Amino acid sequence: xxxxxxxxxxxxxxxxxxxxxxxxxxxxxxxxxxxxxxxxxxxxxxxxxxxxxxxxxxxxxxxxxxxxxxxxxxxxxxxxxxxxxxxxxxxxxxxxxxxxxxxxxxxxxxxxxxxxxxxxxxxxxxxxxxxxxxxxxxxxxxxxxxxxxxxxxxxxxxxxxxxxxxxxxxxxxxxxxxxxxxxxxxxxxxxxxxxxxxxxxxxxxxxxxxxxxxxxxxxxxxxxxxxxxxxxxxxxxxxxxxxxxxxxxxxxxxxxxxxxxxxxxxxxxxxxxxxxxxxxxxxxxxxxxxxxxxxxxxxxxxxxxxxxxxxxxxxxxxxxxxxxxxxxxxxxxxxxxxxxxxxxxxxxxxxxxxxxxxxxxxxxxxxxxxxxxxxxxxxxxxxxxxxxxxxxxxxxxxxxxxxxxx
Numbered sequence: 001x002x003x004x005x006x007x008x009x010x011x012x013x014x015x016x017x018x019x020x021x022x023x024x025x026x027x028x029x030x031x032x033x034x035x036x037x038x039x040x041x042x043x044x045x046x047x048x049x050x051x052x053x054x055x056x057x058x059x060x061x062x063x064x065x066x067x068x069x070x071x072x073x074x075x076x077x078x079x080x081x082x083x084x085x086x087x088x089x090x091x092x093x094x095x096x097x098x099x100x101x102x103x104x105x106x107x108x109x110x111x112x113x114x115x116x117x118x119x120x121x122x123x124x125x126x127x128x129x130x131x132x133x134x135x136x137x138x139x140x141x142x143x144x145x146x147x148x149x150x151x152x153x154x155x156x157x158x159x160x161x162x163x164x165x166x167x168x169x170x171x172x173x174x175x176x177x178x179x180x181x182x183x184x185x186x187x188x189x190x191x192x193x194x195x196x197x198x199x200x201x202x203x204x205x206x207x208x209x210x211x212x213x214x215x216x217x218x219x220x221x222x223x224x225x226x227x228x229x230x231x232x233x234x235x236x237x238x239x240x241x242x243x244x245x246x247x248x249x250x251x252x253x254x255x256x257x258x259x260x261x262x263x264x265x266x267x268x269x270x271x272x273x274x275x276x277x278x279x280x281x282x283x284x285x286x287x288x289x290x291x292x293x294x295x296x297x298x299x300x301x302x303x304x305x306x307x308x309x310x311x312x313x314x315x316x317x318x319x320x321x322x323x324x325x326x327x328x329x330x331x332x333x334x335x336x337x338x339x340x341x342x343x344x345x346x347x348x349x350x351x352x353x354x355x356x357x358x359x360x361x362x363x364x365x366x367x368x369x370x371x372x373x374x375x376x377x378x379x380x381x382x383x384x385x386x387x388x389x390x391x392x393x394x395x396x397x398x399x400x401x402x403x404x405x406x
Contacts, residue, residue, distance in 0.1 A: 023385045038247070079294075091252070092283075102253055103253050115153060117179040118130055119156070160193050189333040198231065237259060338359070
């Protein structure tokens with residue numbers, strides 16, 4: 001294979017997928033159970049009826065891309081507003097990364113302080129201002145070259161740790177522009193974070209810090225609609241994507257009334273342009289996806305039940321056989337942590353798994369030989385198309401290889 005593409009993953013050993021249907025993906029004639037579903041974007045599975053019917057309808061009606069305001073974006077925005085009544089205004093973007101970029105632009109326009117606080121373990125896409133990770137002392141280290149000028153503009157606080165987060169925040173509170181967090185982290189999906197999120201909201205409000213919730217994964221995948229709704233949080237800025245696009249690229253920023261008032265009062269001109277922002281195709285497919293979710297409220301409950309079934313069955317086996325691994329879950333977001341110790345944050349997880357890299361790679365290779373695609377980032381997403389037959393096969397082979405290797 002000619003590895004001319006520089007994007008991550010494209011190398012001489014890359015598996016090049018060819019097609020997908022329901023909970024399966026295909027390459028070189030092989031059928032694999034998909035545990036990624038486009039990193040959680042395909043809530044209803046590959047080539048699902050909502051996506052297919054929406055695209056057929058789009059083409060049959062001779063719809064097109066305009067790079068100009070269209071009726072579909074307006075219709076879609078009203079449905080999003082129904083689900084997020086705290087949104088005063090919405091900004092459509094082409095991706096989650098773009099949503100983060102423009103959200104930070106809004107924040108810096110409305111708050112003149114210069115420092116970004118990121119919560120360790122959160123992931124905010126390929127954005128230069130946030131493309132850092134914390135060392136053991138929570139000092140920022142760049143993930144990529146070419147972003148060094150942003151190093152002194154970001155600090156980290158520990159996830160789900162109120163005392164130590166408060167200690168760091170107190171040192172910098174007069175310089176902090178915004179605090180950005182994945183309220184439920186893909187790196188450690190758990191539901192024991194309500195008190196922490198309420199602490200962050202209270203602290204940010206008291207110290208005039210913009211609170212940004214990155215719900216690109218959890219938006220519309222959470223039974224309550226979002227993590228903020230589940231825990232009754234009202235962030236200044238919210239980021240959405242993935243499920244919302246129904247299988248097409250999308251990003252959405254929602255701003256609350258306090259941010260909107262600042263923009264309006266100070267006559268701030270914040271640029272949000274983009275050829276495909278609010279495009280008619282993504283808007284139509286997203287609208288039909290959201291409408292279907294709204295009228296089929298049991299569908300998410302059934303998906304969560306499948307994920308709970310997998311978690312319980314595998315964890316029961318792991319405990320019975322004293323295997324050094326556990327399954328963590330927030331509703332329909334799953335991750336296997338390769339340690340039986342109680343893990344509270346991403347840095348702890350990374351520390352416990354650091355010496356097991358070869359075993360983890362052997363685990364992934366074994367599943368691939370059994371025609372199960374385990375995503376490189378370790379984040380498992382079932383779809384509503386994931387069958388119990390597929391789950392049973394996954395259980396069988398994860399039990400075999402985990403017991404053997406861990």
